[in-house]
Amino acid sequence: MAATAPVVEHGDTSPVFPHRRRRKLGIYGLLIPASILIGVATGYPLIRQFITSFQEYGLKQQFGAPAEWVGLKNYQELLSDPYVWTVIARSIAFCLVNAAVTMAIGIAFAVLMQRISKAARMTLMVSLLLAWGTPVLASMTVWQWLFDSQYGVVNWVLANVFGAENMAGHSWIIEPLSFYFVATVIVVWMSVPFVAFSIYAGLLQVPEETMEAAQLDGASQRQRFWNITIPMIRPVLGIVALLQVIWDMKVFTQIYVLQRAGAPTRETNLLGTLIYSYGGEYSKAGALATIMLVITLGMTGFYVRQMLKEDEL
Numbered sequence: 149m150a151a152t153a154p155v156v157e158h159g160d161t162s163p164v165f166p167h168r169r170r171r172k173l174g175i176y177g178l179l180i181p182a183s184i185l186i187g188v189a190t191g192y193p194l195i196r197q198f199i200t201s202f203q204e205y206g207l208k209q210q211f212g213a214p215a216e217w218v219g220l221k222n223y224q225e226l227l228s229d230p231y232v233w234t235v236i237a238r239s240i241a242f243c244l245v246n247a248a249v250t251m252a253i254g255i256a257f258a259v260l261m262q263r264i265s266k267a268a269r270m271t272l273m274v275s276l277l278l279a280w281g282t283p284v285l286a287s288m289t290v291w292q293w294l295f296d297s298q299y300g301v302v303n304w305v306l307a308n309v310f311g312a313e314n315m316a317g318h319s320w321i322i323e324p325l326s327f328y329f330v331a332t333v334i335v336v337w338m339s340v341p342f343v344a345f346s347i348y349a350g351l352l353q354v355p356e357e358t359m360e361a362a363q364l365d366g367a368s369q370r371q372r373f374w375n376i377t378i379p380m381i382r383p384v385l386g387i388v389a390l391l392q393v394i395w396d397m398k399v400f401t402q403i404y405v406l407q408r409a410g411a412p413t414r415e416t417n418l419l420g421t422l423i424y425s426y427g428g429e430y431s432k433a434g435a436l437a438t439i440m441l442v443i444t445l446g447m448t449g450f451y452v453r454q455m456l457k458e459d460e461l
Contacts, residue, residue: 194441201435207428215431222435231414232422232436236443239419242328243396243447250336250392251385254343259373261348273345280341288405291334295320321411328416334402339395343388350384351377390451397444400424419443 201222203215226232257276261269279287294301297319306315320326354377362372378385400420407413407421417425419440426433 197434205431246396247392250339257344258347276341324415346388350381
C-alpha cells in the first residue's frame with residue numbers, strides 16, 4: 149500500500165520548521181543582552197551630549213545650577229567661526245591622508261607576510277604586535293626623543309648621513325607642516341599592524357585553486373592580484389578602511405602630546421584637541437562633538453552603503 153503525505157487542514161498554524169524558529173529565537177536571545185549593554189554604554193552618553201549641546205552648560209551647572217535651554221545658539225556660534233571651519237577642513241585632510249597611507253602600507257605588509265618564509269613572517273608579525281601593543285604614551289615618549297631638535301636620531305641621520313646640514317637642530321613640531329608630518333608618522337605607525345593583520349587574514353581566504361587556474365590561463369602576478377585577490381577581499385578592505393577613517397578622524401592623544409611638547413596649539417589643533425580646549429564650556433564642546441560625529445558619519449556613509457549592498461546580494 150502506497151504511503152500518503154499527511155494532509156494539513158486549513159487553519160492549522162503549527163510550525164512547519166520548529167527547529168528553525170527555535171534557532172532564530174536563540175540568536176535574538178543572544179543579541180538582546182548585548183544590544184541593551186551597547187545601548188546603555190554608548191546610547192546614553194550620546195543622548196546626554198546631544199541634549200547638552202542645546203543648553204548653556206558650564207562650571208556653574210556642574211555644581212547644581214539649572215541649565216538654560218538656548219536652542220541652536222551653540223551651533224550658530226561654532227559654525228559662524230572661521231577658525232572652526234579651518235579646523236574641520238584640517239581634520240578631514242589629516243584623516244584622509246592618514247587613512248590612505250595606513251591602508252597602502254598595511255596592504256603591502258599583508259602581501260609581504262603572505263610571500264616570505266615562515267621564520268621571516270613570524271619575525272615580522274612579532275614586530276608588528278610589539279608596535280601595536282605598546283601603550284600610546286610610551287610610544288609618544290620614544291617618538292619625541294627620535295625627533296628631538298638637539299638629541300634626536302632623525303636630525304643626526306639627516307645631517308651626518310645624508311648631508312642635510314640645515315637639519316641639525318631642526319625643530320619638527322614648531323612648523324605646522326613638519327608637525328603634521330611627525331603626527332602622520334606616529335599615527336600610521338600605530339595603525340598599520342591592525343590593517344596588516346586584517347588584510348592578511350583576508351588574503352588567506354582566497355582559494356589557491358582560483359589563483360592557479362588564473363596562472364594557467366596566462367594571468368600575470370599583477371593581474372591576479374588586482375583582478376582576483378582585491379575583489380575577493382573587498383569586504384575586508386571596506387570594513388578596515390571604514391574603521392581607519394573613524395579612528396583617524398577622532399585622533400587626540402598623539403596631537404595633544406605633541407602640542408604639550410611645544411607646538412603652536414592654534415595652528416595644529418584638530419577637532420579632538422579643539423573640543424578638549426573648550427574646558428568648562430561643556431555645551432560648546434558637546435555641540436562640536438556632535439558636529440564631529442555628523443562629519444564622521446558623512447565620511448563613512450559611502451562605505452556603509454557599500455557594505456549594505458553586499459549584504460543584500
